Amino acid sequence: MNSKPVRVRMAPSPTGRFHLGSARTALYNYLFARKTGGKFILRIEDTDQKRYVPGAEEEIINSLEWLGIMPDEGPTQGGDYGPYRQTERRAIYGKYAGELVEKGAAYPCFCTAERLAKVREEQLARKENPRYDGTCRLLEPEEARRRTEAGEKFVIRIKMPKEGSTTGVDLIRGPITIENNALDDFILLKSDGLPTYHMAAMIDDHLMGISHVIRGSEWLSTFPLHVNIIRAFGWEEPTWVHLSVFLKPSGKGKMSKREAAEAIKDGHSIFIGDLKNLGYTPEGVLNWIVLMGWGVAEDDVMTLDEMVQRFNIDNLTPSPAAINFQKLDHFNGTHIRLLTNEDLSARIKPYFTGAGLKVPMDTLLKVTPLIRERLVTLDDCLTFARFFFEEKVEPNPEDLIAKGLDARQSAEIARKAYEILASLPEITHAVAEPPMRAYVESSGYNAGQVFGILRVAVTGQKVSPPLFESMEVIGRAKVLERLQEAVKILMAGK
């Protein structure tokens, strides 16, 4: 490990949606910064103008905000090392690339894209590895300068050593060595004047004082190239950590576009921006992803603060992890149950109002305790509790008929239940249950039959929160009204 003050960064490119993998990278960076008292930085790597997606940067920031892992420095909050968007730093890169050319560590290349494509094709046909053939590497510096000054289009390539090998050290994987002749003369500066990732990231990491680079394992194969670039500049290397990749649930390969769409149909998603709408909580999502690539011996239910306390960068696992949505559901439900009544009520309220229901907070506060342990996702509140806020319920006539009984008998039970409840001054759990129990005893019907009919009549559904508690919240008038309606339905269907 190096001795620099801890500064870590997340450097996404605004070319697509913000997904699980990006979120986990951000999380680990965040946890490490908090754990060590360091800074967490967001840098937008927008040097590819062709793939730029409008709104992508906004989604990144919204997602981080929703998860509660906002950076200390970044394009929105600023900082002493800005700007934090690479396109706003473009002047910097040309200067550094020029420095490398001066040193003889890089060279201008005038080959056209067409020629490069042709070379690649020929190499492939000969079953050779596709790579730059080195034509412009042989150019005399004077001639190269004459051509660039004449206005000819060019890129700048790194002059990779032909011999030897390069070794970089990854914190969780150990030394990684690659033969230099296996590395290409990668392009550092594109003909549009913007840098490629390879050079831009190294320059910015250096300029921003990044101490630890925690990034995805897709960078593992170009890792030695990055080490070479840093050495060419004569800078100090950061500590490197390459995270594992996420595999699709089957464990066979990365999530494809098609599979991402499938997941959404199932009520799941790999995109953070969707998870919110699907009723997931930041707490549940965070707990879920933090454990894919990092493990704890026991007590795996954690809040963000607890994660910070327990996080240890040395314990990150290098092996790929298959996504398991069932586990997300589990953690989501668990964290929902951990919320206070007020907090949970406030979080589910929008789902009711979104469905066009009027939801008074005082009533909701009484409903929430009845459904909280039944919720896997926040939007489940609608399936369990919408009848509390509806004027009328529309029970399925068949559901009103208890198991083993016919319509006439069920109607009799409903009418009797009405009589009993109507005779009471109030319908609370404490007052209503004893006489109903007594009726079950004396009637010869069983509890499941009697309460089943009552449940469907009052809630309109076969599955509901506890019956008597529910009736107490619904209120005497509505309970009796719904019971009467049930008797009517039963009589009509007889």
Added chain:
RNA sequence: GCCCCCAUCGUCUAGUGGACUAGGACGCAGCCCUUUCAAGGCUACGACCGGGGUUCGAAUCCCCGUGGGGGCACCA
């Protein structure tokens, strides 16, 4: 094809040479609780990829296989 990485229950993982009859979590199955559905409690099932070394001793270290994954752009 070439290069790199990885390898413990179905899945996520604990394990850093002896405390391993390999621990936890999800899922699955059963039981308890119970007016439904959950939640909760208990129990069961379930793994060190294979082969060689090193060592008194290996899930743990080394090598070779095998399997899986990633990368080979004027994309990141």
